[in-house]
Amino acid sequence: MTIAARNNVRVSGRGQRPMVFAHGFGCDQNMWRFLVPLFEPSHRVVAFDYVGAGNSDTAAYDRERYGSLEGYATDVLEICEELDLRDAVFVGHSVSAMVGVLAARRQPERIGALVLVGPSPRYLDDEGYRGGFSRQDVDELLESLESNYLGWSSAMAPAIMGTANPVELGAELANSFCRTDPTIAGQFARVTFLSDNRADLPGVTAPTLILQCSDDIIAPASVGDYLHAHIAGSELVKLKATGHCPHLSAPDETAAAIARFLRLQ
Amino acid sequence: MKSDDADADVEELYEQAPCALLSTLPGGLIVRANQTFLDWIGRSRESVLGTTRFQELLTMGSRMYYETHYSPLLAMQGSVSEIALEVRRKDGAASPVVASARQVRGADGAVRVVRVALFDSTDRRQYERELLLARQRAELATRELAEADVRRNHFIATLAHELRSPLAPIRSAVEVLRRSGGAGDTAAKTLPIMERQVTQIGRLVEDLLDVGRIGRDALTLHRVPVDLVSVVHHAVETSEPLLRDAGVALVLRLPETPIYVEADAARLAQAISNLLGNASKFTPRDGTATLFLERDGEGALLRVADTGIGIEEEQLSRIFEMFAQAAPEEQRRNGLGIGLTLARSLVERHDGVLTVHSPGLGQGTEFRIRLPVLRETLESVSRSFPPPEIEAPSASRRVLIVDDNHDSAQMMALLLGLWGHETRMAHDGLEAVAVAESFAPHLVLLDIGLPRLNGYEVAQRIRLQGGRPVLVALTGWGEEEDRRRSAAAGFDQHLVKPIAHDALQKLVAGLPDPA
Known part of the structure; x- marks a missing residue:
């Protein structure tokens, strides 16, 4: 199994400089569908699914490897190696922003710039830090996910019947994007929402763009400010777009901010 | 039907529909909601419309899921179908719902409004939870059955082996007798062997039956006051040949004075001889088994210690379980593993406690039996094992x-x-x-x-x-x-x-x- 098959890697675009698009928790590479066409003329675009999401090879899931964000960063670097990407622009949404931070610290020659969309180095509140969530909030999400109380109601049937893959039921599912294995999603949520990557921020040397949405409950404005303060030389852009997914709700505004950042480099 | 009536009918269907219906702007702001929804959340129309976003009415866990999955999915697909979420009710309780939604686009292609339908899934979730539990129980039961099956198969294999071992010398002895016609000392040599082996088979079958009786709670004890020392002597008498054959020396440390307990002498002796038999099986040749008996406070303490192979700590708790010894093939030793099960049950039936102690593999094992003793020394303690009466030759019948x-x-x-x-x-x-x-x-x-x-x-x-x-x-x-x-x-x-x-x-x- 190649890395490309494991992570369902898709390469497109007519430009030279690579751009790697990494989706966040709860989704797959389809979430870049409005943004990718805007960069294909100028870049070599790479999109992929994390193991357990989209059309990745679920069999490659390894609880231990993916028990921390480092495992996901390793996947990103393996993709870069297999495609021999150098000086890539890593565009990471949500939790993937921190995956990008970890990968860029480990191999700066591969990751030359970071675009962090709705990033957060720590979701939980802490002394002198406001992440936006209490431990109770996160536990509620994790418990609900692990008991199949959230998500596609169709995921319940395989949980009860013991069929690992809902596709085996033979039904064409109404929700065709962002397929996630419920068990893997549960662990990914745990790894995501309990992570703390604040100590990794000062080690970032790549030029970094932070895209902060208005009114984003997952990554509040205070978190964007924190990141800006702790990543040396970073640029913070506050978007008019609301919610947690500006690349879906306001792709033009998002693309413009990224393009400007890349031109300035 | 007049058109006014028809309008009223549609209006009534919308407001009182058996599901919650709402319309939101792309960002989630609620611009229209039916009465069913307002009743669920216990809010007035004015306090909701134009002021509240749908996601704000979800529990925090649901809201996080809404932002990370539901909302991007809706943006990508234009619709979502049957997503499980939890809505905060007016009494604060979280109410499970199944949500489906569809974007409606205007002439310019931009999303104008999102139509959302929410179905109460309280009962359904209850069923789902029960089904999940049922599945977990079924899996557990299947696993236990499979384990029991493995143990039983091992047990039967061991049983066959145990029965075959004494049969082999008996068969040889029969062959010797047939060829020699009992001439010379062949009979004198073979008969004790046959006797010993037949006794062994008999004991095995007795143990099996006893375990069955205890399992069915059908074992009757005839407890009378007896001297524990004489019970020990009887057990030793039974076990001595086994220890001798195994090359294990037996050391007895018995008190000078009797210790009276209320016991079924034969059954208690059986328990003790099972411990001695165990020592004979698991102690290498030239080892030693020591039997101590002493008063210990209000009770009697009997210890059987050997210099044998010992027991790993994690095995200690399992050793009295039925067929424990018969478990993994490579660890199987001689014996059915029912001797200790039986010994513990018999001791417990005497209001006693049987425990096992071992510092670890290769460091020997010690079994301890604690029994309550009778307070007063009774005059009329029965002689537990009367000597065999001398038989007068009987008349021909x-x-x-x-x-x-x-x-x-x-x-x-x-x-x-x-x-x-x-x-x-x-x-x-x-x-x-x-x-x-x-x-x-x-x-x-x-x-x-x-x-x-x-x-x-x-x-x-x-x-x-x-x-x-x-x-x-x-x-x-x-x-x-x-x-x-x-x-x-x-x-x-x-x-x-x-x-x-x-x-x-x-x-x-x-x-x-x-x-």
Whole structure:
């Protein structure tokens, strides 16, 4: 199994400089569908699914490897190696922003710039830090996910019947994007929402763009400010777009901010 | 229908629909909601419309899921179908719903509004939870069954092995006797071996039956005050040959004075000899087993310590479980692993405690039995094991032997013949009744499971013949119920096979004088 098959890697675009698009928790590479066409003329675009999401090879899931964000960063670097990407622009949404931070610290020659969309180095509140969530909030999400109380109601049937893959039921599912294995999603949520990557921020040397949405409950404005303060030389852009997914709700505004950042480099 | 009526009808359907309906702007702001939804959340229309976003009415966990999955999915697909979420009700309770939504685009292609339908799924979730639990229980039960099955198969394999080991020397001994015709000292050499091996098989079968009885709670103890020292002596007597064969020396550390306990002497001795038997199995040649007995506060403490292979810590708790020893093939030792199960049950039935201690593999094992002792020293403590009475040679009797196993009948007839009695054999029920009539026996040894007429019916018919022979049921079935049935059928005694020869001798000697 190649890395490309494991992570369902898709390469497109007519430009030279690579751009790697990494989706966040709860989704797959389809979430870049409005943004990718805007960069294909100028870049070599790479999109992929994390193991357990989209059309990745679920069999490659390894609880231990993916028990921390480092495992996901390793996947990103393996993709870069297999495609021999150098000086890539890593565009990471949500939790993937921190995956990008970890990968860029480990191999700066591969990751030359970071675009962090709705990033957060720590979701939980802490002394002198406001992440936006209490431990109770996160536990509620994790418990609900692990008991199949959230998500596609169709995921319940395989949980009860013991069929690992809902596709085996033979039904064409109404929700065709962002397929996630419920068990893997549960662990990914745990790894995501309990992570703390604040100590990794000062080690970032790549030029970094932070895209902060208005009114984003997952990554509040205070978190964007924190990141800006702790990543040396970073640029913070506050978007008019609301919610947690500006690349879906306001792709033009998002693309413009990224393009400007890349031109300035 | 007039159009006003039709409008009112549609309006009523919207407001009172059996599901919550709402319309939101792309960012989630609620611009329209039906009465059903407002009733769920306990809010007035004015306080919701234009002020509240749909996601703000979700529980925090649901809201996080909404932002990370539901909302991007809706943006990508234009719709979502049956997503499970939780809405905060007016009383604060989280209410499970299934949400479906669809974007509506304007002429310019931009999303104008999102239509959302929410279905209450409280009952459904309850069922789902029950189904999940049922599945977990079923998986657990299946796993336990599979484990029990593995243990049982190992047990049967071990049982076959255990039965085969004593059979091999017996078969050899038979061959030796056949070829030598018992000449020279061959008989003297082979007979003790056969006797020992047959005893071994008998003990094995007894243990099996006892475990069965304990499992069914059908083991009856006859507890009387006895001296624990004499019980130990009896256990040692039983186990000495095993220890000797295994090359394990036995050291006894017994008190000078008696320790009185209320016990079924034979059963308690059985428990102790099982521990000694265990020591013989798991102690290498030239090792030592030591039996200590002492007063310990209010109770008696009996310890059986060996210099054997010891037990790993994680095995200590399992060692008294049925078939524990028979578990993994590579670790299997001689023995069925029922000896310790039985010993613990027997000790517990005596209000005692049996525990095991081992510092680890290769460091020996110590079993400890604690038993409550009787406070006052009783004068009338029964002698637990009376010495065998000296038998006077008995007068010649007529004995009818009924057994469909020809070999069993033949051997019994030979033995009784050697003792000077006159014998006849019958191999089925009808034949037995006929021979009894003509032979007029003093004693009938009658098997129960017989062809043509069973033992109970044979007994009843012989009773009708007028003579008063002593009827003894000789059977493999020794439970209380079996004994009751044979007594009801007119039997005088009920003996369980294999019958000990001195018991048979005593039985014949105890017959009433021939008329």
